[in-house]
Amino acid sequence: MIRIIHISDLHLEKESPSFEKTAIINALVTDLKKQINENTILFFTGDLIDKGAFNFTDKPNAFFAFEKVFIAPILNENPILNGKIFVVPGNHDVYRDKIDKYSESGLKSELDNVKGLDAFIESNRLKSKHLDRLEDYKRWENDFYKRYNSKESTNFEFSYKLTLGEYKVGITCLNSSWLCKDEFDKENLLLGKNQIENSLSEIIDCQVKLALSHHPLEFFKEFDREALKTSIYRNYDIFFTGHVHELASSYTSDLLGNIFISIANSTIGDFPKERKYVNGYTIVDLEPNQKIVTHYRKFIETHGNFVPNTDIGTEDGKKSFPILKDDKLEVFEANLKIIKGIESRFCEKLNDDIIMSSSNTSVNCSIDNLFVEPTILNSPQGNLKGQDTIRYSIVHNPAQSGQP
Numbered sequence: 001m002i003r004i005i006h007i008s009d010l011h012l013e014k015e016s017p018s019f020e021k022t023a024i025i026n027a028l029v030t031d032l033k034k035q036i037n038e039n040t041i042l043f044f045t046g047d048l049i050d051k052g053a054f055n056f057t058d059k060p061n062a063f064f065a066f067e068k069v070f071i072a073p074i075l076n077e078n079p080i081l082n083g084k085i086f087v088v089p090g091n092h093d094v095y096r097d098k099i100d101k102y103s104e105s106g107l108k109s110e111l112d113n114v115k116g117l118d119a120f121i122e123s124n125r126l127k128s129k130h131l132d133r134l135e136d137y138k139r140w141e142n143d144f145y146k147r148y149n150s151k152e153s154t155n156f157e158f159s160y161k162l163t164l165g166e167y168k169v170g171i172t173c174l175n176s177s178w179l180c181k182d183e184f185d186k187e188n189l190l191l192g193k194n195q196i197e198n199s200l201s202e203i204i205d206c207q208v209k210l211a212l213s214h215h216p217l218e219f220f221k222e223f224d225r226e227a228l229k230t231s232i233y234r235n236y237d238i239f240f241t242g243h244v245h246e247l248a249s250s251y252t253s254d255l256l257g258n259i260f261i262s263i264a265n266s267t268i269g270d271f272p273k274e275r276k277y278v279n280g281y282t283i284v285d286l287e288p289n290q291k292i293v294t295h296y297r298k299f300i301e302t303h304g305n306f307v308p309n310t311d312i313g314t315e316d317g318k319k320s321f322p323i324l325k326d327d328k329l330e331v332f333e334a335n336l337k338i339i340k341g342i343e344s345r346f347c348e349k350l351n352d353d354i355i356m357s358s359s360n361t362s363v364n365c366s367i368d369n370l371f372v373e374p375t376i377l378n379s380p381q382g383n384l385k386g387q388d389t390i391r392y393s394i395v396h397n398p399a400q401s402g403q404p
Contacts, residue, residue, distance in 0.1 A: 001165065001286065002039055002169065003041070004043055004238070004286065006045070006264045008044065008047065008243070009046065009242050010044075010066070011047055012062075013051075013055050024301075031305065032074060032078055037080075039165045040081065041086065041162075043087075044086070045088055046088050046089055046176075047243070048090070063093070063141075086160065089177045093137045093177060094180045096182070118193065120192075134155075153173075154198075156175045156178065160173075161205075168206045168207055169207075170199075172196065176189060178190075185219060189224075192224065196228070199211075209237055210237060211239050213239070233254070238262060240262045241264070247280065249262050251321040251323070260321060279298065283295035287323075293321075294318065294321070295308070296309035296317045296319075
């Protein structure tokens with residue numbers, strides 16, 4: 001089983017969080033300790049900070065403040081999550097004062113078809129023209145993911161592979177906020193299927209593929225939305241989003257493919273009387289080719305802790321979604337079952353009867369460690385004789401190599 005913790009929309013307003021936000025972060029850290037195991041990863045789907053760091057004293061380093069306030073406490077209590085936290089930017093992570101309205105207008109009018117949009121993303125993947133609004137976020141993101149022994153993230157997507165249990169898992173972090181500007185973004189944003197295609201080329205060998213984006217699909221322009229829907233539905237097992245602050249989960253099977261979509265609550269942590277949405281997060285348990293079980297958690301401010309969210313209509317705050325079988329994954333699991341059957345039936349007997357012609361290794365002889373690195377030199381250096389030594393010389397001839 002693969003467990004994904006899905007959190008979104010913290011909206012950190014300044015370096016020192018409010019009393020309410022501190023309370024929800026502390027409660028979240030405590031609650032996560034009871035939920036995390038060795039096969040757990042954590043997704044944060046955007047809006048790390050609030051209003052483009054408007055109230056921060058040190059705006060360029062606002063995202064490092066987010067890491068200190070939010071990510072560091074989680075890792076301190078759950079070090080098993082090191083290298084397993086993945087983040088995407090949201091509209092509030094955009095610095096609006098860096099947007100040039102004239103170049104913005106021209107850019108949006110030019111990018112009106114899939115081909116042109118993909119060409120723009122391809123040409124700007126590693127340079128920041130027209131992308132100044134997210135340069136502070138990207139500077140932090142590059143620093144954050146470098147610790148994963150990964151290649152540097154691009155201005156758009158970030159891809160990563162890891163093994164959880166028996167499965168190789170591919171993760172696609174999509175930048176849906178590179179064109180965010182104001183409250184009129186809905187149906188005006190662009191993501192670009194080139195982000196997805198580029199990431200898929202990195203994770204093509206993974207049995208499980210997960211994608212995360214701040215914005216749900218309905219926020220993109222129609223021509224882009226249709227291309228994105230096709231790519232996501234055909235290639236990914238789960239699509240994680242945030243932004244709307246309203247909890248939603250669905251499993252869809254249609255001509256494009258099978259997809260589970262998780263939209264997270266906000267964890268904004270403030271409690272205005274007119275608040276419309278509950279603060280909380282979602283735990284998604286994925287059993288590939290079998291089922292998805294979701295655990296919904298909500299924050300009770302009067303008690304200062306997280307409890308099962310029974311508002312969804314179940315007594316335990318859980319829902320189960322059966323998964324339609326995927327042919328490739330079904331073959332992989334069938335082969336895995338055969339291998340495990342052979343191991344359980346024959347390996348122990350073979351270990352008893354194994355015969356080695358010779359071995360100078362200290363490793364116990366068994367089927368599991370039959371192939372070990374050989375000892376390169378078995379005899380002490382003092383035992384070598386001069387006549388046993390062969391000397392070699394390597395001569396570099398520039399004239400033959402054609403190199404200086």
